[in-house]
Amino acid sequence: MKNSLIKRAIGKAITHNIGLSILLVFAICGVVVTSLIPPQILKYIVDHNLVPHKSEKLLTLAASYTVILLLIGIFDFVKEAVLTILGQKITKEIKVEMMEKLERINAMFFSSNSSGVVVSRFTNDVDAINSLFTSGIIGMMVDCLKLIGIVISIWIFSSRIGMVTLLLIPAIYGITREFQKRMLKAQIENRILIGKVNNHISESLKNILMIKSYSKESYMEENYKRYLLDNYKTVEKVNFYDSIYSPIIQCTRAVVIALIVVLSSKQLNFLGISLGMVAATIELISNLFAPIENLGMELQNIQQAISGIKRVNDFYNEAEDDYKEQDLKAEDMISNREDVQLSFNNISFQYEEGADILHNINLNLKPNEKVTFVGRTGVGKTTLFKLIMGLLKPTKGSITINGVDVYNIPNSEKRKIFGYVDQSFHVIKGTVADQISLQDGSITREQAEKALDFVGLKDYVESLEYGMDTIVNSDNLFSQGQKQLLAIARAIVTNPPILLLDEVTANLDSITEEKIVSVLKKASHSHTILSISHRLSSMIASDTVVILEHGRIKNAGSPEVLLESDDWYRSHIALEKLTWS
Numbered sequence: 001m002k003n004s005l006i007k008r009a010i011g012k013a014i015t016h017n018i019g020l021s022i023l024l025v026f027a028i029c030g031v032v033v034t035s036l037i038p039p040q041i042l043k044y045i046v047d048h049n050l051v052p053h054k055s056e057k058l059l060t061l062a063a064s065y066t067v068i069l070l071l072i073g074i075f076d077f078v079k080e081a082v083l084t085i086l087g088q089k090i091t092k093e094i095k096v097e098m099m100e101k102l103e104r105i106n107a108m109f110f111s112s113n114s115s116g117v118v119v120s121r122f123t124n125d126v127d128a129i130n131s132l133f134t135s136g137i138i139g140m141m142v143d144c145l146k147l148i149g150i151v152i153s154i155w156i157f158s159s160r161i162g163m164v165t166l167l168l169i170p171a172i173y174g175i176t177r178e179f180q181k182r183m184l185k186a187q188i189e190n191r192i193l194i195g196k197v198n199n200h201i202s203e204s205l206k207n208i209l210m211i212k213s214y215s216k217e218s219y220m221e222e223n224y225k226r227y228l229l230d231n232y233k234t235v236e237k238v239n240f241y242d243s244i245y246s247p248i249i250q251c252t253r254a255v256v257i258a259l260i261v262v263l264s265s266k267q268l269n270f271l272g273i274s275l276g277m278v279a280a281t282i283e284l285i286s287n288l289f290a291p292i293e294n295l296g297m298e299l300q301n302i303q304q305a306i307s308g309i310k311r312v313n314d315f316y317n318e319a320e321d322d323y324k325e326q327d328l329k330a331e332d333m334i335s336n337r338e339d340v341q342l343s344f345n346n347i348s349f350q351y352e353e354g355a356d357i358l359h360n361i362n363l364n365l366k367p368n369e370k371v372t373f374v375g376r377t378g379v380g381k382t383t384l385f386k387l388i389m390g391l392l393k394p395t396k397g398s399i400t401i402n403g404v405d406v407y408n409i410p411n412s413e414k415r416k417i418f419g420y421v422d423q424s425f426h427v428i429k430g431t432v433a434d435q436i437s438l439q440d441g442s443i444t445r446e447q448a449e450k451a452l453d454f455v456g457l458k459d460y461v462e463s464l465e466y467g468m469d470t471i472v473n474s475d476n477l478f479s480q481g482q483k484q485l486l487a488i489a490r491a492i493v494t495n496p497p498i499l500l501l502d503e504v505t506a507n508l509d510s511i512t513e514e515k516i517v518s519v520l521k522k523a524s525h526s527h528t529i530l531s532i533s534h535r536l537s538s539m540i541a542s543d544t545v546v547i548l549e550h551g552r553i554k555n556a557g558s559p560e561v562l563l564e565s566d567d568w569y570r571s572h573i574a575l576e577k578l579t580w581s
């Protein structure tokens with residue numbers, strides 16, 4: 001059976017908050033029972049005080065009536081407050097466990113699930129589950145109990161009215177549900193259109209230059225008008241249903257009350273009940289409508305929560321990364337930095353069943369070897385890097401460092417082994433020092449300073465008002481080239497023996513590129529460097545170039561040998577020279 005995160009979270013919230021849970025049960029019983037008392041007091045006042053014209057107990061009875069109403073309010077408040085607190089605790093529990101799961105989940109999950117889908121598991125679905133407690137199951141239970149109480153109270157006065165009430169409940173429920181469905185449909189349409197209207201504004205702002213240069217102003221204006229018009233229509237629909245629902249319910253209530261009054265009049269006396277009972281019945285009938293109206297919404301919340309529960313549980317049961325050797329330490333694997341053997345042992349990989357991206361890759365790298373992977377776009381270079389870092393598991397074969405399968409290396413040890421730099425620098429919240437250490441407590445300030453110095457950014461950072469402690473909250477503090485240098489500092493700060501460089505100089509001008517390359521040349525003396533580059537001539541000198549084609553190694557060798565023996569490589573270099581000359 002599937003592991004239900006929701007059941008566990010609810011169980012945990014209840015057992016850890018026994019006092020609150022008992023208070024909730026007490027408040028629910030209090031609301032149900034006390035809400036049946038006022039009509040009984042009313043009946044007593046009419047039959048025993050007003051009809052016989054006795055006023056002695058009137059004040060006490062009026063005070064009791066008020067106190068009971070106050071009690072109903074207090075019980076209701078306690079119920080809502082406890083439900084909200086428990087709901088929040090359950091939501092927090094679910095979200096924390098989901099985040100932990102997200103970190104354990106197999107990288108393949110992200111191939112078929114966009115970030116939007118994952119975010120909606122954390123937001124919409126968890127919120128829907130939360131409403132199950134705040135306005136779903138418990139609300140429904142309370143409302144059903146209230147309805148049962150009202151029907152029994154009325155039945156005690158008159159079985160005939162009791163029967164009418166029983167018929168009335170499904171009728172009112174039917175009308176309410178129909179209106180709620182129509183209103184919800186209109187509200188959803190309205191929300192989609194509001195999204196379109198807002199998106200249109202941001203899209204216009206983003207593309208304003210293109211709109212002007214291609215003279216698309218009127219096209220954009222027309223689209224905007226259309227979205228606005230459609231939006232108004234849905235708002236009108238919502239308002240229409242909203243405005244006619246209330247009168248329909250009021251009329252139904254008035255007709256039923258009028259009927260009870262007429263049927264119990266002196267002339268007809270069809271119901272045979274006292275005046276006090278008539279007054280109490282009228283109040284009970286009036287109280288009948290609110291729980292029925294609530295039931296419709298609660299049913300809807302429950303339906304949404306059920307699909308939310310299913311999606312969250314499915315997410316929670318996604319495959320996780322396989323077993324990692326948690327006790328494995330980088331120092332044990334690599335006792336001597338000068339002796340790092342990276343081997344690709346006949347690996348193949350596929351994202352989707354039956355569609356191999358990489359086939360039978362075999363390579364044995366020497367310590368401190370500089371290897372550049374080249375090949376057409378989409379051939380699988382970045383995928384190969386992910387396999388090297390153990391983020392993906394080969395479908396066949398293995399990649400090993402000094403004989404240890406990289407897929408078994410625990411994530412906590414990876415930074416000591418690999419330094420990864422790609423085309424873009426990902427800024428994190430925090431200071432300049434945090435950008436390098438990634439808030440890793442084991443990295444000292446001296447190490448971060450040394451890394452900054454190594455990439456040549458020390459002077460620039462010292463010129464900032466707070467130096468390394470300057471908060472990086474704008475994208476403009478560092479230029480594109482400086483960001484790449486920071487990325488290199490981040491990668492080398494732990495002095496990992498293997499550097500992986502994925503198109504690090506893409507998007508940079510040639511002067512900045514030269515600067516980056518010179519920093520990398522400096523680093524190359526003490527690292528095994530694997531790089532992906534489209535511009536071969538601009539990279540640091542490679543010992544080996546590996547040409548990938550259709551997911552296989554087409555050729556591998558020193559640049560000099562390949563220049564002699566590989567037509568593709570020769571023409572690639574010639575084309576580059578032509579472009580850059």
Ligand SMILES: Nc1ncnc2c1ncn2[C@@H]1O[C@H](COP(=O)(O)OP(=O)(O)OP(=O)(O)O)[C@@H](O)[C@H]1O
Nearest residue numbers: 110111112351357376377378379380381382383384
């Ligand atoms: N997460 C993924 N899920 C499914 N397919 C993927 C995924 N990532 C990449 N692919 C596919 O795998 C193939 C190899 O992609 P990869 O990014 O490794 O190529 P690349 O050689 O690095 O390309 P480029 O030079 O353009 O960066 C491509 O066909 C790509 O569409």
